[in-house]
Amino acid sequence: MLEYKAPLRDIRFIIDEVLDSGAVYETLPGYEEATPDLMAAIIEEGAKFAEGVLSPLNQSGDEEGCSWSEDGVKTPAGFADAYRQFVENGWPSLSADPEFGGQGMPNMLGIVINEMVGTANWSWLMYPGLSHGCIKTLEAHGSDEQKARYLPKLVAGEWTGTMCLTEAQCGSDLGLLRTRAEPQADGSYAITGTKIFISAGEHDMAGNIVHIVLARLPDAPEGTKGISLFVVPKFTVNEDSSLSERNAVHCASIEKKMGIKASATCVMNFDGATGYLIGEPNRGLNLMFTFMNTARIGTAIQGLAHAELSYQGALRYARERLAMRSLTGPKNPEGAADPIIVHPDVRRMLLTQKAIAEGSRAMLYYLAQLGDVVDRGDETRAKQADDLMALLTPIAKAFVTEAGFEAANHGVQIYGGHGFIREWGMEQIVRDARIAMLYEGTTGIQALDLLGRKVLGSGGKLLTAFTDHVGEFIAAHDDEAVVEFLEPLGRYKDEWLRLSLAVGEKAMSNADEAGAAAVDYLMYAGYVTLGYFWARMAVVAQAKLAAGEDDKDFYEAKLHTARFYFQRLLPRADAHRAALESGADNLMAMPEALFAL
Amino acid sequence: MLEYKAPLRDIRFIIDEVLDSGAVYETLPGYEEATPDLMAAIIEEGAKFAEGVLSPLNQSGDEEGCSWSEDGVKTPAGFADAYRQFVENGWPSLSADPEFGGQGMPNMLGIVINEMVGTANWSWLMYPGLSHGCIKTLEAHGSDEQKARYLPKLVAGEWTGTMCLTEAQCGSDLGLLRTRAEPQADGSYAITGTKIFISAGEHDMAGNIVHIVLARLPDAPEGTKGISLFVVPKFTVNEDSSLSERNAVHCASIEKKMGIKASATCVMNFDGATGYLIGEPNRGLNLMFTFMNTARIGTAIQGLAHAELSYQGALRYARERLAMRSLTGPKNPEGAADPIIVHPDVRRMLLTQKAIAEGSRAMLYYLAQLGDVVDRGDETRAKQADDLMALLTPIAKAFVTEAGFEAANHGVQIYGGHGFIREWGMEQIVRDARIAMLYEGTTGIQALDLLGRKVLGSGGKLLTAFTDHVGEFIAAHDDEAVVEFLEPLGRYKDEWLRLSLAVGEKAMSNADEAGAAAVDYLMYAGYVTLGYFWARMAVVAQAKLAAGEDDKDFYEAKLHTARFYFQRLLPRADAHRAALESGADNLMAMPEALFAL
Structure with a gap:
């Protein structure tokens, strides 16, 4: 059986030595208590849970999978019990707002815990993981009354949440969604429609499941400008957060998938389910973007x-x-x-x-x-x-x-x-x-977001903010011992800027040029960005070795791996550069009918 | 459901227009009858079988998988019946030697049929597909008596065959194998050992299964020089090819796998099973190489x-x-x-x-x-x-x-x-x-074979034979209309030679340099070789268009795709070049202990 061991030394190295988190959190109001020692202690506890409780359930969960019946979804053996321990130990509330019972630790710490939990058992992480979006939505956009009603139980992990976006006919293009919300006399809405690919939409781990649902009001404009956001609990909730009635939302089936089989991917039917509007009407997609x-x-x-x-x-x-x-x-x-x-x-x-x-x-x-x-x-x-x-x-x-x-x-x-x-x-x-x-x-959607909205959409400003940052880092470490990393990093950074200008220029006369370049552009950016982080790690490792600190082998391993990255992986950026520079014609000139020949 | 349609136009294009098979087979004794028309007719029949019989069983076969019991292995619904049709229609004997009942068609035709059958349903192809190695072994190295006893039934597809090489402790390194063969008084051998990963080792499709087994004689030298080859039938066979007794070879279990789930991957126990030596003792691995x-x-x-x-x-x-x-x-x-x-x-x-x-x-x-x-x-x-x-x-x-x-x-x-x-x-x-x-x-093993045995092992002769061939092709089509393909092809071909010399030189002083370069070298070679075939297709397509032949759209599609290949995919070779040129140090300098840090 594959056993997971949390790489605590590397986690500490990045948090403390590379990102200097002690100094950073000291200056952030409310995070002063997140000292390196406290974070390390919490991470060690998280590692024990991931290694001891979740890792042993990873292969068995895949083998058994989830099962559906009219009564609901059964998760694999051990999953619900592990979740009970997770809640008892207070993990769900770790980085949540103290106003609703959270422990107010930094999000970074939550990410570290999620990494360990998810490495041990990604399918399992999907159940508490999906609550995150639901909690964030309510925190940011819910009314005070909605917050009071849902957040304490969600933050405590007694309930879990979902995000109900996708429908059979729309995934990336949410403008096509059809689920409808009819206003009711009592101020609530009757939600009707079918959502698919709803992770943790139904399961046997928590007392209630709070769905955040995208739907259209009767008079809504077409497309993405007519989407509103609703909260639709599995059991409606009384003012004191006790459960009221079973709502008309049911899991119709679960998907058979290639992987993450222990994560229930649900088809959710809303049959006039009672929902409550979050924020302003028709602003649902904007609210989600936050x-x-x-x-x-x-x-x-x-x-x-x-x-x-x-x-x-x-x-x-x-x-x-x-x-x-x-x-x-x-x-x-x-x-x-x-x-x-x-x-x-x-x-x-x-x-x-x-x-x-x-x-x-x-x-x-x-x-x-x-x-x-x-x-x-x-x-x-x-x-x-x-x-x-x-x-x-x-x-x-x-x-x-x-x-x-x-x-x-x-x-x-x-x-x-x-x-x-x-x-x-x-x-x-x-x-x-x-x-x-x-x-x-998808990767393609991220690539359009990067190149279209972020780089070109900001007139290059977001990009130069980062490349300037990289340039300052290079200038600050002008040292023969790390020039093997900083010299190529500087070269690729400059080329990234040049490439962005060139693509931007071409895209002005033909928007397909951006689409044709996007994924290779993103992969290019990815290799250079990873190069920046490897250079940062190498600079720290080099300094520690020069200072004669302990843990020599650890730092040597960093330098070897950095060298490998710069010599063997970073050059892949060149192939992506060539592909993205080749332009849109080699993709768009062929008439569609010819694809079938 | 995913439906397969055989790409008959493309198959014909390559066989007839690119590879000029009519002219080639006309000059090969015994293949004169394999005219383009006859081949096309056979391919169309094969396409019908692949599309109509095998494609519908592909997803259901994956879903159902194979099941094991003490009585044997049950293949998914429809598999055995499809095999019966396959045999009745004479497909197994298509390109086999007429001496043993084969139809004597070119191997190329067999490859085309296998492509269609395998695209429709790769798992299913594994059953008749594994017979191939068995038949070839017996044809090349079996005694006349062995040939007469086994080949007619194997060629007809009444029986199937396997290759039993791998054991739990050895896959790529067959020198480690332990299965033993004890000589018996009657000239046969008692084979004892366990083989794993035996595709089609047991199933419900054919009356007998003929295993080709690698094993060691009692006095055999260690390593690869002490391996002999044996034929071990599931049922021993009388002189007239009728079945005799159930042999002591049994399928102990089948593997649960990531894919090709409808193909039975068997653990085979040989418990003093009766086997017969093929060829000379201790020459098994050499015989296999043929x-x-x-x-x-x-x-x-x-x-x-x-x-x-x-x-x-x-x-x-x-x-x-x-x-x-x-x-x-x-x-x-x-x-x-x-x-x-x-x-x-x-x-x-x-x-x-x-x-x-x-x-x-x-x-x-x-x-x-x-x-x-x-x-x-x-x-x-x-x-x-x-x-x-x-x-x-x-x-x-x-x-x-x-x-x-x-x-x-x-x-x-x-x-x-x-x-x-x-x-x-x-x-x-x-x-x-x-x-x-x-x-x-594996890819790594192929790469060592290419760079070590073939390129460096021949002192570059095998490589230059091919690059000369490519050079002649380029010289013969010195035409402005295709220069966009031939110019880069020529450049990469020259660079390939240069790279090979450079790697060879480094490997003389440090053998690990070859191992460190091998996979990137192979991928480089792959992109250039595929470029050669795309250039050949483009040259033909261009000529047909210039001549005003029919099927203009088909040839246009070829040119568009060739252009895409040269502009978007071939440049990936550069990243492989950079990686392989970076040398062995970035892989070998890090002490093993540091990997865990």
């Missing part, structure tokens, strides 16, 4: 999680499995063959996984920290952080999930034929990882 | 098959699914949104699939035709063809299966969230495709 970034970062973690888990499994195997002799002579002469970690190509795959996992961890923690600055920093700092988040979030979501899928596949490859067999657990990681490039906005 | 190339090409087809099937499914969806408006204005103004094929990024993914499928088809048919020249051409031609095959086979096996997996993933991506749901059939293609990079030699 926490889009945090939701995307939450999904980006999946790429990191699967890269990490696959790396752990593959490394263990590569050290134990014997096959062939090293090309440079036996390394295990008394054994029948050498362990496969002696072979350069096995190391290439392992280092690719390691570089993706650790680099993504730095990127995502940084984004999570930015989120905390947005929430609590002064206006100037918050604005800067928000701009950086706006640019980097689509990169993180799409690039990290694509890279995580690659890493998961290397894990299978290192196992050879055994990787294809279910009992080893490696192929499950590939199946689980595949969804991450699809939900919460 | 048909390694055809087996690898057979597996390479899987990459082509999955790229084609995923393309067909994705194209259908991209034309029907409505989401968003084209960035350049509505293309379907009366509809609620535009079909997603108007979006550049969807076209990018579709064209990637199309370029991989059609380019791989040209590459693999070419290799199959070379195989026929090796078998039947005069000594000079046979030697030339054999050299080309030696070089190109590992490229085809590894590159086409890697590219096919990428293509299968694009198919899922085009479906968005629906791609992750089983009922659409798209995620099955990804799961089925994943095995192809693992079995019959």
